[in-house]
Amino acid sequence: MTEVHRQDTQQLEALLATIDQAVMFVNPQQFVTRATPGSLVWFKPAALTGQSLTDLFPADLTQALGVAMDRAQTETRPQALALELIPERLPAWRTMGLRERCRVELRVVAAADGWLLVIQEQAHSATTRGSSQTQRDSLTGAYNRRAFMPVLGQSLAQAQRYDWPCSVMMIDFDGFATINQRYGLDTGDSLLRAFVNQMQAKKRGSDFFARYEGDSFVMFMPETNLEQGLLAAARVRRLAAELAIDTPDGPLAFTLSIGVSALTGTGDSVEALMARVNENLYVARQSGGNRSEGDQ
Template sequence: MTARVLIVDDIPTNVRLLEARLSAEYFDVVTASSGAEALAICQAGEIDIILLDVMMPEMDGFEVCQRLKADRRTHHVPVLMITALDQPSDRVRGLEVGADDFLTKPVDDVQLMARVKSLVRLKALTDELRARARTGQEIAIEEAMRVMDQISSEDGKILVVDIDARQTERLRGYLGATNRVDVLSNPADAALAVSSGDYELAIVSMSLGDFDPLRVCSQMRTAELTRSLPIILIAEEDDRPRVVRGLDLGVNDFIMRPVERNELMARVRTQIRRHRYAAELRQSVTNTLALAVTDELTGLYNRRYFDRHLSIMLEKAQSQERDMAVMLIDMDFFKAVNDTHGHDIGDAVLREFADRLRRNIRGVDLACRFGGEEFVVLMPDTDFRQAQAVAERVRHAVAERAFEADGARPLGITVSVGVSLNESDTDTPEVMLKRADVALYRAKREGRNRVVFDAA
């Protein structure tokens, strides 16, 4: 995982310390010694996450964060505020001006890296949604921003998972005035409860007796319906190592006991608002693009959309020195399916293949129907090893089970796959597609039902 990190602090020693820690993890680090300089850097270039000191002369971190979040060009950039202060009121103020997280000096290395990596993953997904919206129509982003301004964080539906009745009643008292709060005392039922309850946030206690709270979180992240559900852990000081593991599993936030009312409410509002924003953005993108850029038969994006999106994502990958892969897929001997069984059966097979393709690529990958029985997948931030794993998973998902075709005899289908990687600044969309096409034809010549990579 790589990203461009901006460190903002007026004390050079603090800057050098953080820069050394992050550079050791291969992050690209940019520094600023004042709020004004930080704002200028964010306006001039692409920043993935900001580590922002609170106590600075002239313009403090709260004001800098507020300005960043008020600007549509930078409001989506995660801000991790760092301060020597350890007062709940300061944390609440930071969250209320839009900070995504808060760390106290001296900064613990494990917490720092866990928080940064978690926010970088969130930024990558946000960037992908924004890029897809731009590809379809610029107005989609404008509409999403307008909706964002109108979104409220009130009346959220929250599930609290805790076996301590006294603790849950205290949480219900804190949150119940402005939210609908349900309590679940049996952690084993958590995954089922959130999948059927239309919840917008889960609060999970780290003290669940014999039941592992991280398993609860993992089950929520595994289920399709709750994969994007925000999760906040409530932890004791001794739970910090497990909290770090939880963040790696996809937990969004945590709060330490004793739980301070205002901090809890601020963190809950932040997560609910972000969840609603993401839902609205996805819906806006879906509505705007559906007719013009999707393939009517399979529901995947069409070639027109892919060609434009590939240009945007390749330019971004090259400017930020990031990996990217393109996977071209062709169904083997598909003409024989149409000739033998008719186009209705062929169309049913194409729809089923598109479903299997969706289920076996990652959330950030973009699948499109390229034409006929040919499909293409754009994979951002993907190196050789990751691309090979996804390609083999797709190939296996097609070959392992026959296709049911409206009462006809099940059909055994395989695919040939060609993959190309973003390997130099001179690559163009046409070059990457040509290399993937060459690899695809090698896969055909070598016997089909295989994955082949083609180098520059």
């Protein structure tokens, strides 16, 4: 190693040690030769080194990466991809420690001996750090509508691009106003908190659960068609049936009404999907509650 090469290597090491982004060095055969984690706690360089991109990503994402890598070389400028890393679709990453769905920006940079893949987790951006408190519901700790809607929009676009199924579930408490009137607001608050705690414990890591408004909650479910979404809704209703809050009059039981809608194709939209899920929820409530309804 020449003195100039040694100094360049030291400068690169110093730079990699200070940045938040994770970096994967990929050779012309598309194998990872080296990786650095940045601030991503689930990113394990030792587990990545020696693996091929086809080992790490499903075929559709590998194809998208291949296109970006070709463009990075021919256009001599970085190529950006907005990706959602879903543990269920990425067994290698799940083994490394990826437990929850993660939105990242992946930049592909051409190098003399391959490519650099620079990964920035969107949740670690300065904007998100500054607004994290406004994206959480102060009562339950769940994400709120402000956090949910951008996730839904980006996830829907990615599902349409790669032809993935996905569904949305809208959850309403039956007779929640009556519960508040009879047992008091504190009991109602305790009920909401207990429900959220159970949902957070039982949902998949890839599901995005949020408090939509009042006693309404919503959950985006990737890799989930309508039939699977309705099965998930049935599990949520069973969860509610098994959950009770102590009151002076004894345990307080409650039921839920749930609407479910699935992505219909590339012509679908966030607005249309949310309109359907709200309509299905309305049908469930008008049919007596304690039931789930999906697209007809």
